[in-house]
Structure formats: structure tokens, C-alpha cells
Amino acid sequence: MMISVPDLLDTDTVARVRQIIDAAPWINGNATSGPQAALAKNNEQLAEGSPAAREAGTIILNALGNSPLFFAAALPLKVYPPLFNRYGEGQTFGTHVDNAVRIQRGSDFRLRSDLSVTVFLEDPDAYDGGVLVVEDYFGTQQVKLPAGHAVVYPSSSLHHVTPVTRGVRTASFFWLQSMVRDNDARRLLFGLDQSIQRLTGQLGGGDRSVIELTGTYHNLLRRWADA
Ligand code: NI
Numbered sequence: 001m002m003i004s005v006p007d008l009l010d011t012d013t014v015a016r017v018r019q020i021i022d023a024a025p026w027i028n029g030n031a032t033s034g035p036q037a038a039l040a041k042n043n044e045q046l047a048e049g050s051p052a053a054r055e056a057g058t059i060i061l062n063a064l065g066n067s068p069l070f071f072a073a074a075l076p077l078k079v080y081p082p083l084f085n086r087y088g089e090g091q092t093f094g095t096h097v098d099n100a101v102r103i104q105r106g107s108d109f110r111l112r113s114d115l116s117v118t119v120f121l122e123d124p125d126a127y128d129g130g131v132l133v134v135e136d137y138f139g140t141q142q143v144k145l146p147a148g149h150a151v152v153y154p155s156s157s158l159h160h161v162t163p164v165t166r167g168v169r170t171a172s173f174f175w176l177q178s179m180v181r182d183n184d185a186r187r188l189l190f191g192l193d194q195s196i197q198r199l200t201g202q203l204g205g206g207d208r209s210v211i212e213l214t215g216t217y218h219n220l221l222r223r224w225a226d227a
Contacts, residue, residue, distance in 0.1 A: 001187045002134060002141055002153040003073040008063050009148035014121060017056045018170070021084050021121075024052030029085055029093075040094030040160070045085040048105065057082035060119060060172055072193045074152055075186060077226060078111040078177045080104070082119070086170040087130055092163040098155040102175050113155040113175035114183075120145045120171050127167030134159040137183075154183055179225040189224070192217050 009017065029043035046053040060082045064070050080102050087093070103110040118132055124144050132143040132151065135158040143151050153159070155175055180186040196213050203210055 001073075001183060001190070002136060002143070002151060003069070003190070004143075004145060005067055005070050005073070005150040005152065006145075007148055008067055008070065008119060008150040009060070011148065013059060013063065014148045017059055017172075018121060020052050020056045020059075021046055021170070024050060026086065040096050043085050043087045043091045043093060043161075045083060048083060049081070053084060054081070056084060056172070057174075070150070070152070073186075073190050074115055074117075074176055075179045075189065075221075075225070076176045077179045078109075080111060080113075080174040080176065082172045082174045084121075084170070084172050086168055087161065087164045088168050089164055089166060092129075093161040095158050095160040097158055098175060100155075111175065111177040112181070114178040114181060115152050115176050116155045116157075116159075116173070117150055117152050117176065118143070118171050118173050119150040120147055122168065122170045123147050127169050128165045129162045130164040130169030131162045132159065133162060156183075179227050180221070181226070182224070185220075185224045189217065189220060192220070 024046055026044040027047050029041050029045045031045065031048065061079060064076070064079065070076075081104065098113050098116050100113060101110060102113055124146060130144065134141045134143065134153045136154060141153075145151060161169075178186060180189060192213070196210065196217060199207070199210050199213065205211075
């Protein structure tokens, strides 16, 4: 399941993130790759744990914490500190699967990557190519979103970024471990949550059926979640 989170960051916040990261030193993108991905990857990124990555990453984590849509879709248990990459002309990231387990260097923080997140940090008109292509369950999806929008997709999917042919594509990317490991269970919960939100809008939160459905949502979450 692929979920877009529109306007995760507003225009001012995108500008603030860009100011922080654009002024920082960038390194070869293979610093975080496994051996298979390293063969496919040609881009630049901010050094993991660098002051700029940490400062800009905190802004993104705060925005995630304020997004009910992100929470409902991802049901995050642990989120990897956001990383930042950019692709100039001719740069690309060929087809790969993300590593199943991410271990943060120099710490005991680790997670199982259930979901991958990209936060777009450049106006799509400012570059050509640089499309995120995800081969999921339901077919191949092509994603290129406005600056400040995010996309969440299964880390288990094959995916790639098409070559940039003009301009620079700048983004944040990271992984998360969901409280609900199974993609299908998580998708059911998300569908139920969205229906309950709509019904609450129509009938009010005090409606008996809304209360019962909300109970069902939480009882399913209780059954399936590691919290
Ligand atoms: Ni990837």
C-alpha cells in the first residue's frame, strides 16, 4: 500500500530545511547502502548524524508527529533519523529492495524496515526525471510530488529513482518499523480508520455505531500491534 501525505511540511518549513541542508557538506550516497544497492546507487547525501542532518531531521520528525494521516497509515513504532539525498543531472538509483534491518552506526538503535518514506524537498518543475518508481502489489506506481509532500510505501517493494536529466532532485528519506508488521493488516486498519473519521464527521463522535466501530478499530490494533 502506498500512501501520499500532502503538505507534511508547509512552504516555510521546506525553505527552512533546505537552508539547513543546502549549506552543509554532501558526501557520496553509498555511505548507507548494502552491497547490492551500492551497485545501483549514484547520488549524494548528507553524512548520517551530521549536525545539519540532525537539525533538519528533527523538523521532519516533528512534522510526522503532527500528521494524523501519517500516523494512521504507518502506525509507527520506531522511525529512523531522517536522511537527505540529492540527485544531479545523470544521477539515479537503480532497482533495489531496502535492507530489512537498519542499524544506526555508533548507537544501539535498530529497526526492522517495514515502510520507506520519501519527503520531497524540491519543486517538481525545477527538475526532470527523478521519479520514484515503486513496484508494489497493485502494479507499478510513479511518484513525483510537490515539495513538502511525503510518500510512504512498503520497504519490501522493488523500487528505483529514474535518472535526473535537468536540475537537482532533493529529498529526505528514511525507514520505519510499524507497530503492525503485516502490510495487509495495516491496510485494513487504515481503511477502517478513514471510514470512522468520515462517519464521525457525518454522525458525530457520540453516535453509538461510531463508538462501536472505534472500539473495533482499537481492539484489532490491540490484537495486532507490538507497542
Ligand atoms: Ni530504497
